Amino acid sequence: MTEEEGHMMHALELAQRGSYLASPNPLVGCVIVKNAKVIGRGWHKKPGTEHAEINALSDVRRKFGTNASEILKGSELYVNLEPCSQKGRTPPCCKSIIKSGIKKIFIASKDPMQKGLEELATNNIEVNLGLLQDKAEELNKGFFSRLNKGRPMITCKLAISMDGGIGLKNGESKWISSLESRSDVHDMRARSDAILTGSGTILKDNPRLTVRLLDKNVSSYSQPLRCVVDSGLKITGNENIFSDNLKTIIFCNSAKKEINTPSNIEIIEKPDKDGLVSLVEVCKYLGKTEINYLLVESGPRLVGALLKEKLIDEFILFIAPKLMGKEKLNFARIERSMNNINLKIQSIDEIGGDIKLLARPQYN
Amino acid sequence: MTEEEGHMMHALELAQRGSYLASPNPLVGCVIVKNAKVIGRGWHKKPGTEHAEINALSDVRRKFGTNASEILKGSELYVNLEPCSQKGRTPPCCKSIIKSGIKKIFIASKDPMQKGLEELATNNIEVNLGLLQDKAEELNKGFFSRLNKGRPMITCKLAISMDGGIGLKNGESKWISSLESRSDVHDMRARSDAILTGSGTILKDNPRLTVRLLDKNVSSYSQPLRCVVDSGLKITGNENIFSDNLKTIIFCNSAKKEINTPSNIEIIEKPDKDGLVSLVEVCKYLGKTEINYLLVESGPRLVGALLKEKLIDEFILFIAPKLMGKEKLNFARIERSMNNINLKIQSIDEIGGDIKLLARPQYN
Numbered sequence: 001m002t003e004e005e006g007h008m009m010h011a012l013e014l015a016q017r018g019s020y021l022a023s024p025n026p027l028v029g030c031v032i033v034k035n036a037k038v039i040g041r042g043w044h045k046k047p048g049t050e051h052a053e054i055n056a057l058s059d060v061r062r063k064f065g066t067n068a069s070e071i072l073k074g075s076e077l078y079v080n081l082e083p084c085s086q087k088g089r090t091p092p093c094c095k096s097i098i099k100s101g102i103k104k105i106f107i108a109s110k111d112p113m114q115k116g117l118e119e120l121a122t123n124n125i126e127v128n129l130g131l132l133q134d135k136a137e138e139l140n141k142g143f144f145s146r147l148n149k150g151r152p153m154i155t156c157k158l159a160i161s162m163d164g165g166i167g168l169k170n171g172e173s174k175w176i177s178s179l180e181s182r183s184d185v186h187d188m189r190a191r192s193d194a195i196l197t198g199s200g201t202i203l204k205d206n207p208r209l210t211v212r213l214l215d216k217n218v219s220s221y222s223q224p225l226r227c228v229v230d231s232g233l234k235i236t237g238n239e240n241i242f243s244d245n246l247k248t249i250i251f252c253n254s255a256k257k258e259i260n261t262p263s264n265i266e267i268i269e270k271p272d273k274d275g276l277v278s279l280v281e282v283c284k285y286l287g288k289t290e291i292n293y294l295l296v297e298s299g300p301r302l303v304g305a306l307l308k309e310k311l312i313d314e315f316i317l318f319i320a321p322k323l324m325g326k327e328k329l330n331f332a333r334i335e336r337s338m339n340n341i342n343l344k345i346q347s348i349d350e351i352g353g354d355i356k357l358l359a360r361p362q363y364n
Numbered sequence: 365m366t367e368e369e370g371h372m373m374h375a376l377e378l379a380q381r382g383s384y385l386a387s388p389n390p391l392v393g394c395v396i397v398k399n400a401k402v403i404g405r406g407w408h409k410k411p412g413t414e415h416a417e418i419n420a421l422s423d424v425r426r427k428f429g430t431n432a433s434e435i436l437k438g439s440e441l442y443v444n445l446e447p448c449s450q451k452g453r454t455p456p457c458c459k460s461i462i463k464s465g466i467k468k469i470f471i472a473s474k475d476p477m478q479k480g481l482e483e484l485a486t487n488n489i490e491v492n493l494g495l496l497q498d499k500a501e502e503l504n505k506g507f508f509s510r511l512n513k514g515r516p517m518i519t520c521k522l523a524i525s526m527d528g529g530i531g532l533k534n535g536e537s538k539w540i541s542s543l544e545s546r547s548d549v550h551d552m553r554a555r556s557d558a559i560l561t562g563s564g565t566i567l568k569d570n571p572r573l574t575v576r577l578l579d580k581n582v583s584s585y586s587q588p589l590r591c592v593v594d595s596g597l598k599i600t601g602n603e604n605i606f607s608d609n610l611k612t613i614i615f616c617n618s619a620k621k622e623i624n625t626p627s628n629i630e631i632i633e634k635p636d637k638d639g640l641v642s643l644v645e646v647c648k649y650l651g652k653t654e655i656n657y658l659l660v661e662s663g664p665r666l667v668g669a670l671l672k673e674k675l676i677d678e679f680i681l682f683i684a685p686k687l688m689g690k691e692k693l694n695f696a697r698i699e700r701s702m703n704n705i706n707l708k709i710q711s712i713d714e715i716g717g718d719i720k721l722l723a724r725p726q727y728n
Contacts, residue, residue: 325698334689
């Protein structure tokens, strides 16, 4: 690893401190370096608070007091995302960087909404783009998906047996995976902005779809928005998701039917021509409402329908060491025309006696 | 790791040099140590040749010539299996050890067929049993299975999709797993004494079931005995397994039907009361004929029937990153009464883009 890569890795690590709370903003970390030594570090904590670059500059000023301006002159800044050029909830970072005396800036990835590169370059700052770009794009894949595709990054989580079952046809075997795996799912929920499921799952399993089992030392997070695909509005209003005050959206084909909905429940029509819900429109809607990460926790029908629309970016499979046999329910209802979907394995881990597998579909 | 464990590990590593050829004998390695220094090493190569202990003693004599007797006095011997007390194809090892002047012997695991421990102890040798016993039993699990259970260690190899399919119902998709995975299967075949399959697989896929794709630097090995379960003798005699001169056994319920069988094919009746083949009797028969390791490569029917009889000790699953969908064939025909067989994961590896998983069923 070169010295420059080391500093960018440092910035990427700092960025991750914003996990759980930064969304819909991206995770951003920043390191300021003078004569190969780190003189300031910062990261973005949550929307409405200062950006990483401003926090790093403040860190330098806090450490060096009245000498800070002198020390900043000719220094280098490493940041994983292009600094903002427009005023958002906070003043634009580019202006502060230009004023600071920093002479060189390393940026891992562009921000499609900003023109920071041009602004910095025209103000005599040497700009270097693309250092550890892959890692930077991976870190904010949900943010980039929303900006580039107009929809969130969609991860489908499934707990399956070794022969691909999610349960038995008679409804038995509620928990397939281990407690550790289930706790990991709650961590995934806490990192997601929204959870998507189908009315079948709500009616059959009656889940709460909230973050509860957090194992790690996570002090604060937001409960994800719950989204239910319920074409014909089969939900009664008595399910667990109605029993708390957390926000839920029910997507239906037509909202003519009257449901007694408490104020935390919103009903939205996203019809397709077959009397069902248009999943493409649901995902676009969620993109517009600044959802970066959507976690799918559903039955085989919705998983199959999402795959058909190429809407699953990533599977996280918890494979439990069990065989369910011929009475099992398959995890995805995949039509004959879609046979043989190839995936690419990203990582394999062991967790509580289960296998945790991350794999991405390779659509044609 | 203690010094003694280090020497036993060394013996276990030497033992593995007998892989591919030692069977039906166990893999045995031996290290002789004097004043904490290794003075001799040996391992068993193949049936009819010297045992590991004799090879290690010869190694000392070769190295130290006329001083060997003096040096061996008061030395220690490490061996992973109890030395033989009875004359087999070669003279008993215990006698040679006793004569050599060795004063202390570390044995990892007992050999149920021998009385070496008693013979050594009554001849003034300090005997220490059980050092790294688990590793020693794992190394020779097929040998111990045959002696203790009267049948080989049975490993079922399957190449499956991520949703548990072994192919499509219409017969498509011959190769599920990668070339590297398939080459690994040929290595497994070379390490096995016999391969078991069903007539369905022979008739449908017409495999040769021989070792061909060996990737590694394996200079010599034996082709495994091929065994086919064919209750009603559906095999015609024109299949690939009839086309070479390698030995094959066809197990049937009744051999009344005439088949034109070349001399490499043996037909054996192992009837059960339902007009099928008794798998328990097949496995007993293979145990009696000194098969230590049986590799199952078959379709869902035989896998299911073996599971029902608790005859599968281990699954090796090559999980390819593909989804096959609802037209897939499940890998095991498991009846409702056997639902939810639990397995224990032994290891997870990545091979050629596939997952290689070793898991052992935990029968009730």
